[in-house]
Amino acid sequence: MKTTITPRVRTLVLLFLAVVGMLFAGAGTASAHAALTGSDPSSGVVVNKAPTQVSLTFSEKVATNNDSLRVLDPKGKRVDVGKPSNISGTTYATQIRSGLPDGTYTVAWQVVSADSHPVGGAFTFSIGSPSKTTVSAAAEQDVGGGLVGGLYGFGRYMSYAGFIVMVGGAAFVLACWQRGAGVRALQRLVVSGWVSLTAATLWLLLLRGSYTTSGKFGDIFDLNLLGQVLQTKTGASLVSRLLLLAAAALFIAVLFGAYDKREDEEKRDLTFGLAIGGGVVAAGLAASWALSEHASTGLQPGIAMPVDVVHLLAVAAWLGGLTALLVSLYRAPADNPVGRATVQRFSRLAFGSVVALVATGIYQSWRQLGSWSAFTDTGYGQLLLVKIGLVALLVGIASISRRWTGRLADSDTDTAKAETVVEETAAAEEHEPEKEHVTASAKTGGSSAASGDPKRAAQLARQQVAVDTTRQKRLRDADPNLFGLRRSVLAEAAVAVVVLAVTTALTTTEPGRTEEDAKAAKASSSSSSSSSSGALTLDMSFDTGGKDGKGIIRVDIDPARVGGNEMHVYVQRPNGRAFDVPEVKVAFTLAAKKIGPLPVTPDRITTGHWAANGIQIPMAGDWKISVTVRTSDIDQTTVDKNAQIG
Template structure:
């Protein structure tokens, strides 16, 4: 087999990298040209009242419906009157137990005019989204309320958050791939640096994500990082719990790395192979548990946890992430080993080739399922931003597989050479010889430095030593055609893999095709307009006094739509200062005396402070009904008030 000198191979490598980089950059620019900014994953699909609607009387509450589940906070939905004063009462809550809805009650007796609904929520896959719309009571009017933009996060914080997310994905791949390569193929100083560097990157990125999470979801500036109170709120959410779990798992992973590159590596030459096999089994089991756990922190808080078949999608996403780590991280470990010129056996390269092939098969299978689940249709594949980025990812995977096939051919040539053991001995001898040559050079340099008083001569000796070291490394890296070609092809794979990770990160911050299609269909079909009430609901204010000073206040009874059939009932209790206040118990019965129906007990459920509701109550017919409201403020203090309601007349 002929050999190539370093001077001939280095320009070839640079040309290969330049061509790959130029093609990938052109591909990304062409496909991302004109793409809108990354969209949040939950989109508003319907409102009640509808955007721009004019209703005759003030509604009891404002409802919002989203394309997927959302997380609510105290100020997720704010209603502002024409003078920019808040008129909502209580905390926003989900309607009917559906996480894709949000509702907040309004103060009774609102005057005519235009009201602004400003909302800000966090989708269940951890991304913030905000917006606003207006409706009018009686007739439209001028309003001073400032309508916020759709941006849910500060620009600087959002950029930092996306960059750190990319670092986290890269750190995970380097950590998992480096450990698998070291345990099954070959452990070396370069592989150890890669795995430890991956751990440091992932740990640092996770900690930064945890600190940036509050400002990211609340739309605050970078100063919000130092808000410890906000950090406590983040830890109470699903994404915050996932990040905290990742930090704890990474603490255990640090111990795993110490054993893998410490005790396990030192026992490589031990005569007691039984003890080393036991340690290897323990490392394999512990490493699998840790890697699955770390991958699950993504699956439980992002795309896989939301939407259809989430119970299937989350384990599939974990497997997909592990395959990515083994393949792409392993590529980094292999190229790092080849670059340092350290001897690596052909069996080790062949072992990684098999691992990479298995990972690719797993990636294809899990990727097909994920694509179907997130895109849903051929139109969404080409008509949504998520679909276009997915096509970019598929194209990069195809390029990566093509380059990998070239690497496998060069690996085959390495394997076809005979006498593996003899070759390993030769490599060891060559390594020892190189070490001795380096020691002689160092001794020679020390003597020269001790005797030479001329600084010019000292600088010449230093340059000569650096040149010798560089030539030694290049000779080891490009010692033969197969090894040099394998290094270049694996390096090209790594370049494409880096871009692929960036595209995967972009996908995780883009609204899935199914959700985008649902939003478009809702807008085209007028779903939001259909949610306006057909008739005016009933709202009754009932003062109550159970005796003590703390037992004085008023209750608001609401019946929607106030027609025979299924109705939604709300009861709100306030103190004398119009602040929501809880009572020990609230009971409601309805009676129709003329038809001798009732009393019918309403099954009220406590929703929030001073708020009870019945999600579905059946009224058999219209007529003049008698409402009985009982408010109990202590074990012995209670009062029952009655009112007359005309329903369906």
Template sequence: MSAKPLMTAGRQPTARRLLLVLAALLTALLAGAAPAAAHAALIRTDPGEGSVVPSAPSRVLLTFSEGVLLSADSLRVLDPSGKEVQQGGAEHASGATDTATVRLRPGVGNGTYTVAWKAVSADTHPVSGAWTFSVGAPSKTSAAVPRQDVGGGPAGVLYGIGRYVAYGGFALLVGSCVFLAVCWPRGVRLRAMRRLAVGGWAAMAVSTLALLLLRGPYVNGTGLGGMFDLGAVRSAIETKPGAALLSRLLLLAAAAVFLSVLFGAASSRAAASGPPDERSPESSAGRRNLAIGLGVGGAAVAIGLAATWSLAEHASVGIQPGLAMPLDVLHLLSMAVWLGGLAALLTALYRAAGIERQAVRRFSRIAFGCVCLLAATGGYQAWRQVGSWDALVATWYGQLLIAKVALVAVVIGAAYVSRRWTGRLADQDLPEEEPEPVPATATSADPARAAQLARQHAALATARVRKRRDADPGRTGLRRSVLAEAAVAVVVLAVSTVLSGTEPGRAVEQAAAAAAAPGAVPVSGGPVFAAIPYDTGGPNGKGIASVHLDPARTGDNELHLIITDPAGNPVDVPEVDLSLTLRSKNIGPLPVKLSHAGTGAWTAISVQLPMPGQWQLSLTVRTSDIDEVTETKNVAIG
């Protein structure tokens, strides 16, 4: 009679904790589902944006800040009446992957022409935009450019969720298998542990298939009805990201074989187990060879799965890709072994009757090694992707990276507490999760009565095991600290997912530098990063104002302003004002209400821009009562 209150009281706090973890998961999913920022910026066009050429060109040429992937309809040129005048499909000019060109039909007349373009950055993220040029003289145009919501809309939201689930499934699959194979082989026989590994595999399989179907709508900005367009799926498979997703599905088939052999071997060992002196040398050698085969095969599959991300995303572009890709694979594997193993340990502590202290210590040592690898590889990737201290605080990528580092520090702190509780564990020989067999005295000639007695016996046996397990205060404290680790780890994984879909700080700065070059066009249809030097003429009057406007489109925008001294250190000034003016339409100046957010930092959450065009950004900085200067910078709002 006393067992039931004990079990009920134990389940209530556990349920509350699991609800907290679920709430953190939902919050992370919503954060990770935001559309990805543009990674390739249009920096130059021929003819130039807004230019007037005396005669019709033979082709249109676009140059980007990095390599892009093109499709046949990546470039559309519309005459003043809205009729398409391009000839053939888009292609790279002279094989240069950072260009896109398309030929124009002969006999193109005078007037204003609209160029609508879309492409996929080399790190898989789609970009799009539109611009105009005129032949002979500008004219009115009725060309209606269709909305190209590439990377956004419902397809973008679902694609972001799918990427999060894929990362989570990878961590569960790899981490739980390493935990069971290396730290706690006895746990393979438990149903809860097998379900965890299979759940990770299923999450990866479903999310990867969904990503492959969503790739077309995500890249082309079409509705979700395009998910089942076989032509779009075939076109997606022919690209680098599509091929990576297809390879992931094939590797998951191999992972399914690995899981079946791993679980089957565990069942065979349990069925054929006997006293050590009765086991033949042949069976021991066979088990050793099987373990080696499983280790080599599992490692190959895990490395292949990690490579499907590294070969198609941030690590494959930018500086030092030959070094970045293998280090990124190592980073992903370390993340999976640590976070997935953490989930496996949490499952064992809550669902299994008991886990040996030695198994927990073994995982603790492995987790420490993974954290060291994560710090080393993550530090290199941060240097490679951020590029400068200014970009670390002035770009969305840098701010997310700071948040990730802070969250990882919290997880490491919780892990330290868990390590202390591990040393207090009572090393008891606890029975397995399955109940003991029904004694002969509990049997009955009536099958229904016998089944009832069996259920009662199983419930009592489970209650006795849990009571004995929960009597260890070290085990209770360990469960709580590991639960805290897992809850924060869920958010870390969400931030990592958003990071992989955010434009790196180095790319933002390079795009800004390229846009400032002679003959360049301002970045449109995506975030704008502008570095504005100023000199008020007085003491400490020199510095740099870094402005980040996102998404730099009509409607609601967010603006971040960072002021630094010549050495790059954030500094406060007595007064700073900012306004935007669209001179071509006599709009403005529109003042921007800035809020002080920290040393040298100001933000404006809602900057309303009524229409697209070439806006002039005016920045006034006052460093003393009499020293003041106003600087201007043109930015394109798409």
């Protein structure tokens, strides 16, 4: 049975384009990785007096520029003054002009979260009374989307693919098949990985300014934006990646130059040095992602970043080595075939990589999701389930490849068999007049060319190449077990393309923990002071800053009037479950009359439920209700919200 590489390569390319197209065409706006947890004034509120500033509080620190916070009057004219500033923790504010008339004002914001992804939104508040406005719908930009967003996403995919192919291909040569350093197809594969990663890094550096600000394609070559990008954490990571790629180029030159020309005895000494140097460069390249994306923010960044580096290196060793094995099985010359020993060494390398992937993946899943429900209730969890299923499929196909490997003959037997097949092929060709004529003609091609017939010489040379190619193909297809191995490895590579696409999508998807926090924050802001049947309910988000310190406080006051009241305090985690905290305190302050704070220490009823009876409110007014919650011996915070009582 004859096989050709061209249709399979075409299938892989089409599969690659289809997956990328589906992921990025349906991606739309990039998901937010920093959530807006509060604002002053709040969304939709009507205030009697114009504020002097507008402040926004996020779930993590963000990067701002001159246009990050814009306040627009009903006609769309900006009324904010100066650059936004960080006033405390994760709260940022911009000053607004004094003497603003009554009406509805729009706050449009666009910032860059700590994990490098842009996020934006808009809301309105009113002074005096609401009015018509034409800017609220247009104020919220398509942050991270559009043409620039799609190009940036494709650049991220190509950078990951280039890293995996370059690092995995080099690791395959050093650890599994040192004779492969002289195989031209493997050389081209590793070099193409380096070129892809370098080009994608430069492309991301140019796109970064437009991607995080205007989203306009024309701003890609704006040198001012490029200068701003170079001063950010992401810009520094991309520049560091380019410097490390220069060192990687030197490593590749040695691997496929001096190393290939050494004898087997000399290679052993050089292999150790190349492995150490290459490992350091590969770890540095992996760190350029870990230091600027998900791992650098949130819980335990000091542990998460090294874990992320190990995870990326394991992916490269497995999937990049798989790509190198596939190329070797199809493109290795007949006199230097891939034997059983090589495949077995890669099998051990792949197994170790899978173990590292599982260990680091479990930690990353816990860190990014935080609860079992987030697997099905968040987009990140659903994508992660898809990735887990694909990896399981990949491992299943790999087990089939291992069975084919066990059926392969030993390397010495393979070599003897190859020589036999070559002899049989040559003998068969001697009895084929057409091929004999081609071979004979090719041998006299030099004299034909010398006699002044270059066209004939070129034709004979092409015919000889065709004969050699056919001979190589027959030799590769002579062992049915090797043929079966090639087919199963090809299937593995096809699934690996999809795994890489899903992984890239995960890096641009809002983590489950953040998504749940954002939902809680929206619920808190939307359920502002509401009175029903004389009762008052307030929801407030809190973060004590320690481990597992985020949650939501719900305060119920009944009947919310002057005189005696009953109060219930419910403390919940972001996912809605009861939060067992050691202490809760409440204080009431009426600033307009200089009353308070009036402290109240509620009694613990059950897990997450505290209550107090007979709370005396001396007069009606706009009371500030402050709640202090302690989650550990040293971690506590105070949050407050105003409410009309009486």
